[in-house]
Amino acid sequence: MELDQLDRDIIAALVDDARQTYADIGHQVGLSASAVKRRVDRLRETGAITGFSARVSPQALGWTTEAYVELFCQGKTKPSDIALAVTRFPEVVAAATITGEADALLHIRATDVRHVERVIERIAAMAFVVRTKSSIVLSRLVDTPPGAAVPEARNTSATPS
């Protein structure tokens, strides 16, 4: 699946504001509305664009506290086991297996510090968990909606302007 510069510009425009009209996007990228629509349709077909979502302010919804938790598991634990277990916690908004000492890293959103504590407590109680190591987020410095930047522009890679 090849993406040219036009596709990337369209994606960037839609990440910025998914409710723009096709005509507006066309103006930005230099295409007509129908041409933009056909490209957007294709981008959705191919899976480059997976959907459209409202951006919400977590703190406005009451999620004022977040934490990162490293998970140390028993040797025989499968990644799918971890996935299955943590999916059940709505507070776990992200999770990944990682290299290094820990087996997995969880990203947790909660209403307050006490809430974080309760969640970690219950996660640590799971059978395959040996121990956890958690860090409370003091202040969020960056939170980029993914897709804002495009990797193919190699000059920007690892080269702060």
Place this chain on the structure above:
Amino acid sequence: MELDQLDRDIIAALVDDARQTYADIGHQVGLSASAVKRRVDRLRETGAITGFSARVSPQALGWTTEAYVELFCQGKTKPSDIALAVTRFPEVVAAATITGEADALLHIRATDVRHVERVIERIAAMAFVVRTKSSIVLSRLVDTPPGAAVPEARNTSATPS
């Protein structure tokens, strides 16, 4: 700013699909289209909804590799210094100051492992950085678009079903 259950249902619907018609949302939550629109307008005014964005598949755009990097900084380093510095890297999609040994945690998206290495190299070269500790993501287990769950439903908190 108070959010009642209707507002939360509307937000959940818009997070799921930001391009639904107001009539559809109204059907789901039991309101007319115009009532839904006015509530959405208010939610945008108050900042609960910050915008609408296309969901893109990072790997479809070429971001196939991600990593988490712990930053250990000099004692006099201000969070704003870190923020300013890492914002310049498009690869840093998230950053936060945290409790614990490290001063900050960065979330990096790159095209491949080599790219990750280059970025970390340049981050480590910054004046205030004493050392870094990085973990490559092996597989992503969970990636929840934020706002899908609502904290006020206290029964679900820390209580996997």
Place this chain on the structure above:
DNA sequence: ACTGAAAGCCGAGCCTG
């Protein structure tokens, strides 16, 4: 504060260059 109707405008499909 929600409902319902009227007017403007966008989106989807087809057809042409």
Place this chain on the structure above:
DNA sequence: CAGGCTCGGCTTTCAGT
């Protein structure tokens, strides 16, 4: 593969309850 056109339908607004 991009552009232009048309109609159905959604968004928006306003009056009404």
